[in-house]
Amino acid sequence: EAQVTQNPRYLITVTGKKLTVTCSQNMNHEYMSWYRQDPGLGLRQIYYSMNVEVTDKGDVPEGYKVSRKEKRNFPLILESPSPNQTSLYFCASSSQHASNQPQHFGDGTRLSIL
Amino acid sequence: GQQVMQIPQYQHVQEGEDFTTYCNSSTTLSNIQWYKQRPGGHPVFLIQLVKSGEVKKQKRLTFQFGEAKKNSSLHITATQTTDVGTYFCADLYGQNFVFGPGTRLSVLP
Numbered sequence: 765e766a767q768v769t770q771n772p773r774y775l776i777t778v779t780g781k782k783l784t785v786t787c788s789q790n791m792n793h794e795y796m797s798w799y800r801q802d803p804g805l806g807l808r809q810i811y812y813s814m815n816v817e818v819t820d821k822g823d824v825p826e827g828y829k830v831s832r833k834e835k836r837n838f839p840l841i842l843e844s845p846s847p848n849q850t851s852l853y854f855c856a857s858s859s860q861h862a863s864n865q866p867q868h869f870g871d872g873t874r875l876s877i878l
Numbered sequence: 879g880q881q882v883m884q885i886p887q888y889q890h891v892q893e894g895e896d897f898t899t900y901c902n903s904s905t906t907l908s909n910i911q912w913y914k915q916r917p918g919g920h921p922v923f924l925i926q927l928v929k930s931g932e933v934k935k936q937k938r939l940t941f942q943f944g945e946a947k948k949n950s951s952l953h954i955t956a957t958q959t960t961d962v963g964t965y966f967c968a969d970l971y972g973q974n975f976v977f978g979p980g981t982r983l984s985v986l987p
Contacts, residue, residue: 797975804887806966806979807921814973822974854920864909866923867975 766791770855770870777845778878785840785873787855795858796838797822797867798830800851807854813838845877880905880971884978892986897957899981901967902949909970910943910950915980916963924952924965957985 768789777783789796797812799822809822813832827849829841838857842849853873858865884901891897901910909928913921925934927943927950934941940953954961964980 799977804979806884807968807975807977809974809976812974820973823976856921864926864928866911866926867913867921869920869922871920 766868768855768857768868768870770853770873772873773871774874776876776878779846780844783842783845783875785842785853785855785875787838787840787870788836789838789855789857789868790836791857791859791868792835793857793859793868794835795865796832797856798828798838798840799854799856800824800849801854801872802851810840810853842875845875847877850875850877880969880976882907882967882969882976882978884967884981886981887979888982888984890984890986891957893959894956897954897961897983898951899965899967899983900949900951901978903969904948906947907943907950907969908947911968911970911975912941912950912952913966913968914963915966919963921966954983957983959985959987961985 771786794815798810799807801807808824811830813819855870856867858867911926912924915921930947931945932943938955942951964982966980968975968977
C-alpha cells in the first residue's frame, strides 16, 4: 500500500532535548516536505527536498534541520526544541517536482515541548 | 512573501444546504491545489487547477480558478455529514507550497 509513514505519532518532551521525527515513503517520490499546522494558521512549510541531497527552506525553517540521504527518508530534527515548536507536524511527498502532482501526507506527529 | 487567504474561516450549514469557500491572493496564483482534512486526520488531495478560468467537477464538488488567476473557489452542492472537515487551498510559490488557513465546515444533520 502506498503510504507516508511518520514516527512517532505523539511525543511529549522537554525544552532543549534533541529529537528526530522520521518520515518514510514507499512511492519512490522525489519531492518530500515538512509542514507544521497550528490553529488559524493552516499548514506552513518548514523544509522541502526535491531529491536526494537537495534540501531547501520553506516559510518557517528556524529551529529545524532536515536531511535527505536516501530517497525514501526525510527526517525532521529539532536540535534544541522550545515550547513554540509545540505543534502538529505533517510530512508529505509527491512525484517529481511539486507542481502538477498531488502531495501525499502522513498521519501527523503531535509534538508537545514543555 | 506570497500570502494565500481563505474565507470564511468557519461555516456551519444544515445538511442539504450548499457551501462555498473562497481562496484568494494579492498576487497571481500559480497552480492551485485543494485538500480536505477530516477532524483528526491528515490533508487529502482533492484536485488541482492550472489554467485561467478552469472549472472542474467531482460529483457534488465544483472547483473554479478565476480568470485573472487571483482567486479560486470550491462549491459543494447539497452538503452531507461526510463533507465535514477543513478545506485548504494551496499555491505553488516558486519551489514551495503556500497553504491558506483553511475553512472549517460543520454540517448539522
